[in-house]
Amino acid sequence: MSIQETNQLLRFTTAGSVDDGKSTLIGRLLYDSKSIFEDQIEAVKTSSEKKGFDYVDLSLLTDGLKSEREQGITIDVAYRYFATPKRKFIIADTPGHIQYTRNMVTGASTANLAIILIDARKGLLEQTFRHSFIASLLKIPHVIVCVNKMDLVDYDEEVYQKIIKSYKDFASKMEIKDIHFVPISALNGDNVVDRSTNMKWYEGPTLLYLLENVHIASDFNHIDCRFPVQMVIRPHTHEHQDFRGYAGRIEGGIFKPGDEVKVLPTGFTSKIKSIELDGKPIEEAFSPMSVTMTLEDELDISRGDMLVRPNNMPSVSQDINVMICWMSTKPLAGRTKLLLKHTTQECQVMVKEILYRVNVNTLHREEGVEQIGMNDIARISIRSSKPLFFDSYRKNRQTGSIILIDPNTNETVAAGMVI
Structure with missing residues (x-):
């Protein structure tokens, strides 16, 4: 195995608001990259005809999970696999609603890249800010902003440029280094796999080209042993x-x-x-x-x-500050005892205090918070029962991440990043 070979698998997450075409986009990627079986395509064509559509509704390829959700089966994150001759892909498809922040954190925690969808008619929404902040918080190295539904704004370049400018202004406050923008129509396939003939003004690469060629070998820390x-x-x-x-x-x-x-x-x-x-x-x-x-x-x-390495040590301490996403319905208060998992270690910890909660929409810190609830993102200080060997999450996403577990129920209650 060479570093080149580890470069062949790209994990990416898709994030967007409800009805901004996420399912259609994933369906289009699978369909146009010929990653679907004939019988699946036939089933989707039949369903589309039954619904009276004069087009193939590609969102049906990924919406098979909706029936499970309606039956009350919880599907937190759906993982899908596809491949092209250049690369293999794992897509973490996470729900877009505010109440699913914890699911997005779960799906994005191992991702090399995030696709953030923006509806060309609506521009930046609260969800856009939330998802971008989480991508930044989780140090996802690459982001592709897809301005979707360009067909519904007559493929207008001005609309696209306005959205890009707004997003760049917002993104400048965060730590996202590698951002690409692509105007697309997932429904019609413009600039997803094939170049658009409707947007001659756009001279950049298609979405699939970016996914196939983004350089990810340097995403791993090959310096600190x-x-x-x-x-x-x-x-x-x-x-x-x-x-x-x-x-x-x-x-x-x-x-x-x-x-x-x-x-x-x-x-x-x-x-x-x-x-x-x-x-x-x-x-x-x-x-x-x-x-x-x-x-x-x-x-x-x-x-x-x-x-x-003797001359390249991680931090060693029992007291650490972590940024967490709280995942439990039961709120977290100070002095709570939990189990911590970090790399191959497991030990008891006590939450010393909640330092502040982050307002995900404004990025403001809310201090003096007594407790945090489900989907809240907050910075806390903890003390572990034995020393932990860690790096900051910025330096190493593996040695800088933890999970917290309720010792009574064995439920994972938080995912955290060492600051």
Whole structure:
């Protein structure tokens, strides 16, 4: 596996307000990239005819989940897969309503890219601000703003330019580095997979071209070496009785046999003897590969420990400040005890205080808040029962993220990012 190969999978999330054409856009991407079976296309054509449409309603390709929602089955995030000769894609399709902020956080937490849809007739709405803020908060490296339904404004360039200017003014307050804008009509397919003949004034790439070519290899942190140990492997066979391997997923940096490493929390140092992937030795390993390492010395290492470089350490502390999205119907107040999961560690924590809540629509901080409710985003301070080894979320999305769990119900109540 090479860094080039890890570049072949793009995870992206779609966000927009209700009825801005998200389902149609995903349907159009799947249809025009020929990622759908014939029988699915036939079923959609038949349904479209039954509804009296004179066109194929591509939103039906993704709206199969609506019936489940109506039956009361909760579908938080729907994941869809498709591929082109250039790249594989996973789409996290999240609901657009305000009450689903937590679902968007879930879907966006592993995304390389966010597509934000804006209805050309309506311009920027409250949801646009909310979704963009969450994309910025979760440090999604790439954003594509699709101005949809251009067919309903007569493909007017002025309407498009006005929306772009408003969005750029708003985005300048946030940390989104790579933003692209595309005028589209998901219904008619303009600039989704194929270039539009209706918008000759737009000379930029189509949406699919951007998705296929956005550079994501640098989204992983290949500088700070982080290897949280997930499992210690000790085969109980006579021929392997001296083998002691450490299995886990590399969450940052590049490791090679012969490299000096330091074990946290003990502080012992050793050198990497070998690295194996699928039982075969390899010469280097990097994020996000899952490997087994052996060391030259016999050290006391267990699950939750972390191998790092002696001259490149993460922060080590029991007191941390995190930005969280609260996901539980039960509000959170100070002095609450919870379980924390961070990389391969699990421990008890206490919420010391709620520092402030963020008003997602204005980006203002609301201080002096006694408790936070479901879908609120807030900054809190916590103390853990044992030291955690972490980086800021800005530096490393893996070692900088946590989840909080209610110890009584085992429910995940918050997702958090270390500031």
